[in-house]
Amino acid sequence: xxxxxxxxxxxxxxxxxxxxxxxxxxxxxxxxxxxxxxxxxxxxxxxxxxxxxxxxxxxxxxxxxxxxxxxxxxxxxxxxxxxxxxxxxxxxxxxxxxxxxxxxxxxxxxxxxxxxxxxxxxxxxxxxxxxxxxxxxxxxxxxx
Amino acid sequence: xxxxxxxxxxxxxxxxxxxxxxxxxxxxxxxxxxxxxxxxxxxxxxxxxxxxxxxxxxxxxxxxxxxxxxxxxxxxxxxxxxxxxxxxxxxxxxxxxxxxxxxxxxxxxxxxxxxxxxxxxxxxxxxxxxxxxxxxxxxxxxxx
DNA sequence: TTGACGGACGATAATAATTATCGTTCAATA
DNA sequence: TATTGAACGATAATTATTATCGTCCGTCAA
Numbered sequence: 052x053x054x055x056x057x058x059x060x061x062x063x064x065x066x067x068x069x070x071x072x073x074x075x076x077x078x079x080x081x082x083x084x085x086x087x088x089x090x091x092x093x094x095x096x097x098x099x100x101x102x103x104x105x106x107x108x109x110x111x112x113x114x115x116x117x118x119x120x121x122x123x124x125x126x127x128x129x130x131x132x133x134x135x136x137x138x139x140x141x142x143x144x145x146x147x148x149x150x151x152x153x154x155x156x157x158x159x160x161x162x163x164x165x166x167x168x169x170x171x172x173x174x175x176x177x178x179x180x181x182x183x184x185x186x187x188x189x190x191x192x193x194x195x
Numbered sequence: 196x197x198x199x200x201x202x203x204x205x206x207x208x209x210x211x212x213x214x215x216x217x218x219x220x221x222x223x224x225x226x227x228x229x230x231x232x233x234x235x236x237x238x239x240x241x242x243x244x245x246x247x248x249x250x251x252x253x254x255x256x257x258x259x260x261x262x263x264x265x266x267x268x269x270x271x272x273x274x275x276x277x278x279x280x281x282x283x284x285x286x287x288x289x290x291x292x293x294x295x296x297x298x299x300x301x302x303x304x305x306x307x308x309x310x311x312x313x314x315x316x317x318x319x320x321x322x323x324x325x326x327x328x329x330x331x332x333x334x335x336x337x338x339x
Numbered sequence: 340t341t342g343a344c345g346g347a348c349g350a351t352a353a354t355a356a357t358t359a360t361c362g363t364t365c366a367a368t369a
Numbered sequence: 370t371a372t373t374g375a376a377c378g379a380t381a382a383t384t385a386t387t388a389t390c391g392t393c394c395g396t397c398a399a
Contacts, residue, residue, distance in 0.1 A: 069366065069367075069375070069376075070366080070367095071365075071366070071375095071376065071377085072365090073376080073377070074376090081278060081280060082280065084280045085280055085281075086280060086296075086298075087277040087278065087279065087280070087296055088277065088278060088280065089275055089276065089277060089356095090275075090276055090278075090356085090357085091356090093278070103377090103378075104377085104378080105377070105378040105379065105380090106357095106378095107357090107358080107359090107377085107378070107379080107380085108376080108377060108378070110276075110356095110357065110358075111358090111376085111377090112376095113276065113278060117278075122278055122279070123278070123279040124276060124277060124278055124279065125272060125277040125278065125279055125287070125296070126270055126272045126273070126277070127323070128269060128270035128272075128273055129231070129233075129269065129270070129273060130273060130274075130275075130276070130356090130357085130385085131233055131234075131273060131384090131385065131386090132233065132234055132254075132257065132268060132273055132385085132386080133231040133232065133233055133268060133269040133270070133273070134225060134231065134232060134234075134237070134257060134261075134266055134267070134268055134269065135231065135266070135267045135268065135269055136225060136226065136228045136229055136230060136231070136232065137229075143269070144313070144317050146317075147320060152230075152231060152269070153317075154230075155313070159313075159314065160313070161310060166305060169288070169299070169303075169304070169326070170303065171331065172331040172334070173288050173290075173297075173326070173328055173329070173330055173331065174328045174329045174334060175326055175327075175328040176291060176327050176328040176329070177327050177328075178324060178325070178326055178327070179271070179324070179325040179326075179327060180322060180323070180324050180325075181322070181323040181324075181325075182313070182317070182319055182322055183319075183320050183321050183322070183323060184317055184318045184319040184320040184321075185317070185318045185320070186317055187315065187316035187317065190316070190318060213346070213347075213395095215346095215347065215348085215394095215395095217347080217348075218347095233385095234385085234386085235385090247348090247349075248348085248349080249348070249349040249350065249351090250349095250386095251348085251349070251350080251351085251386090251387080251388090252347080252348060252349070254385095254386065254387075255347085255348090255387090256347095274356090275355090275356065275357090276356085276357080
């Protein structure tokens with residue numbers, strides 16, 4: 052489960068971030084966990100290896116990892132409660148650059164809802180699809 | 196844009212909630228808005244019609260509407276920051292009863308990613324699918 | 340109509356999650 | 370190895386949300 056230090060150093064270099072002891076332990080800890088842990092959960096686990104670490108460091112580096120593509124977060128949506136005003140069946144386009152969320156009709160997306168019962172017995176009510184990518188505005192900015 | 200009071204009363208009855216003036220104005224206001232407003236946004240708008248309304252009432256009733264199915268929220272997992280520990284391409288099963296989130300492999304879901312460029316010029320990086328429904332455990336509880 | 344009851348409201352205190360600040364320490368590199 | 374900016378740790382501050390609690394309003398029985 053241990054990752055060689057120089058492998059992690061390379062990984063950091065590839066993603067353009069500095070390598071520190073805290074970051075290495077944090078990353079290794081994440082890889083050893085299951086499911087969708089909260090920063091607090093991760094903090095508790097990392098403390099076993101680096102007792103002096105601060106919760107703020109965990110937050111800062113999770114965000115750093117996410118921003119630099121080392122790590123992914125469960126949902127790219129707003130951190131706050133948002134309500135749908137669009138009554139029609141639709142999905143979301145989310146720009147990974149500016150985080151803007153735009154609605155797209157189910158038909159326009161070319162998405163056909165799959166089965167209504169999955170292998171494990173999960174009963175499907177509906178599908179919510181997030182299309183993550185770059186919006187036209189941000190594409191234009193990038194080429195400039 | 197106005198909704199007759201007795202139509203809203205019927206709607207409330209159908210969903211098993213009491214009808215009040217604040218709820219009616221809140222609901223009408225939501226229907227008149229676009230995009231994905233925050234409770235604060237909605238509060239500001241509702242205040243124009245009901246100046247004495249409290250932000251807490253807006254929160255309470257948005258949740259009531261969501262729970263009773265009158266309204267939908269943008270993301271089922273907003274709330275707190277969660278990180279993915281699963282490196283493989285996967286999607287999420289979300290139980291609308293107990294809110295548990297389970298990973299499901301893209302293949303197992305039977306989902307075929309669509310086009311990589313959408314009509315409006317949006318450049319697709321990846322698709323994130325949330326399957327919302329009832330997990331086997333909660334189905335068992337319901338039949339009991 | 341009146342009186343009682345329960346649920347909804349408004350004001351605001353409390354909590355939870357996250358971010359900002361700031362002095363100290365560490366990692367990259369010349 | 371000395372320099373220098375970035376990262377760290379402690380903790381204060383902020384933001385979003387929820388809980389509390391006294392009051393008010395609508396409904397129903399007398």
